[in-house]
Amino acid sequence: MKVGIIQLEINDDESPKQRLQRVDALLENMKVCDLILLPEIWMTGYFSFDHYVCEAQSIDGEFVTHYSNMAKKLNAYLYAGSFVELKGEEYFNTSVFFDRNGALTGVYRKIHLFRYGSLEGKLLTRGKKTTVVDTEFGKIGLATCYDLRFPELFRKELELGAQIFLITSAWPLSRIDHWKIFNQARALENQCYLISCNCVGTTRKVQLGGHSSIVNPLGIVEKYAQANEDILYFDIDTSKVAQIREEFPQIKHIVPID
Structure with a gap:
């Protein structure tokens, strides 16, 4: 599986429409990929909390429709990152996953909302379901x-059969050491590939951290970006998941804890 990660720069000078057009231009050059990732609330900008309500869309709105068509055009699985979703009278941080035909096969509403120096937990409703x-x-x-x-x-997703974790993110540079640890730990403890896509740039006085990564089921970072806008490409042999789990069968040794 050939993976492509768009580590996108977010800044306050670019409108959502301009950013979308720029992302589309980047995607046009990624037709060789089987799977493509984009970061968290990238069109609005995660830290633009004052724009959440006015830029929110329904799950059948323009954002989802547009990237459904893009996935079909690219003939690739597309984890299009997340957007602010309006559902009834509630708002969610919702990420969307499309198959090669553009079908929306995965919808994940963020369960753990951030509250430290963030209004996400105040403005949005948390999701309640894992998505595999x-x-x-x-x-x-x-x-x-x-x-x-x-x-x-992630352990729940493992129980549901996950072999690969995809992370869409807007993680700040100030806590990038935590990001690196968690990327490796979540892969290692579940013997899964973990592929993460973070933002870069400075927005609303917050510097975003980059360091998007591909981590193998042994917790080893196979490839990572720095703190600048970049596109990562990497070939993954997904058969290694079963191989590693068989050679070092820690998953089989999980026991319920009272």
Whole structure:
């Protein structure tokens, strides 16, 4: 599986429409990929809390429709990152996953909302369900940014058959050491590949950390970006998940804890 990660720069001078057009231009050059990732609330900008309500969309709105068509055009699985979703009278941090035909096969509403120097927890409603999607490459679990600090979410996805974790994020540079640890730990403890896509740039006086990564089921970082806008490409052999789990069968040794 050839993976492409768009580590996108977010700044306050660019409008959502301009950013979307720029992302589309980047995607046009990624037709060789089987799976493509984008970061968290990238079109609005995660820290633009004052724009959450006015830029929110429904799950059948323009953002989802547009990237459904893009996935079909690219003939690739697309984890299009997240957007602010309006559902009834509630707002969610919702990430979306499309198959090669543009079908929306995965919807994940962020469960762990960030509150430290963030209005996300005040403005949005938390999701309640884990999301694992079936693909030709195996089962993929979806997660968003702050979720990385909560291992029980990833263990639940493992129980549902996940072999790969995808992380969409807007993680600040000030806590990038934590990001690196969690990327490796969540992969290692579940013997899964973990593929993360973070933002870079400075927005609303917050410097974003980058360091998007591909971590193998042994917890080893296979490839990572720095703190600048970049596109990562990497080939993953998903058969290694079963191989590693058989050679070092820690998953089989999980026992319920009272």
